[in-house]
Amino acid sequence: MFYGIYTPNFGAETTPSLLAELAAEAEEAGWDGFFIWDHIVYSRKQLLPLYDPWVTLAGIAMRTERLRFGTTVTPIARRRPWKLARETVTLNHLSRGRLTLGVGLGDPDEDDYGTFGEPIDRKVRAAMLDEGLEILDGLWSGKPFGYKGDYYQMKKCAFLPAPIQTPRIPIWVGGIWPHKRPFRRAARWDGALPINSGGPYTPPPDTLREIRAYIAQHRQSEAPFDLVIMGTTPGDDPKAARKKMAGYAGTGLTWWLETLYRWRNSIEAMRRRVRQGPPRLDM
Known part of the structure; x- marks a missing residue:
């Protein structure tokens, strides 16, 4: 099993510099990953400092050597897939292949989408997510690729370089259980991340077994597949x-993301938890 840190990239004092420092400390303390949120506006009511995830991740890439990192999750429906393809491949090469891309519909609807006149209908965003994933996969191939969908169209072109990983940068798909469609979507990619509307969610072991069994029914590839949850x-x-971790034995869990919130913890408390290291069963 792998262990990562999961923290928002917004809030008082949660600057890109601080997150890069925390990531470097996490690597030194034995954590395997460092993952941040992806929002444009988390809340119009709360005037929180918020930093771009991709620029922040570039800083994390430069401060670490082995740590896997990424977003959990990026709402592709409010990004242009071809620009996201360039950003992710650039980070992938900057980090020598350590990027993982978490994707989902995004939340909150009105704040992160409605503020800018973008679609708040979740069915529309789900369709845009599926189209966006197809475009990412096609452009990451490094071969000529064109697309004509209901929401995105592009003439045939090739993006170089291709990602370092093969067959692609790993994609984790977030979804709210027991809704089934997000997990059928996840089965087509590289991992599933059970989440909850408005914040992280820690499914109990029995629920995780149900999720794993459902994904297995719909997965057509024998390639490795990640099952990722968040918690403390x-x-x-x-x-x-x-x-606590022993309770998840036999569930198929591959990644545990330790959740750290600036609004619940002081910066020093966050640093202390990072330095204490992951809850490995073999320690």
């Missing part, structure tokens, strides 16, 4: 942390 463990009580 007590860094100052390793025995209790390992006990």
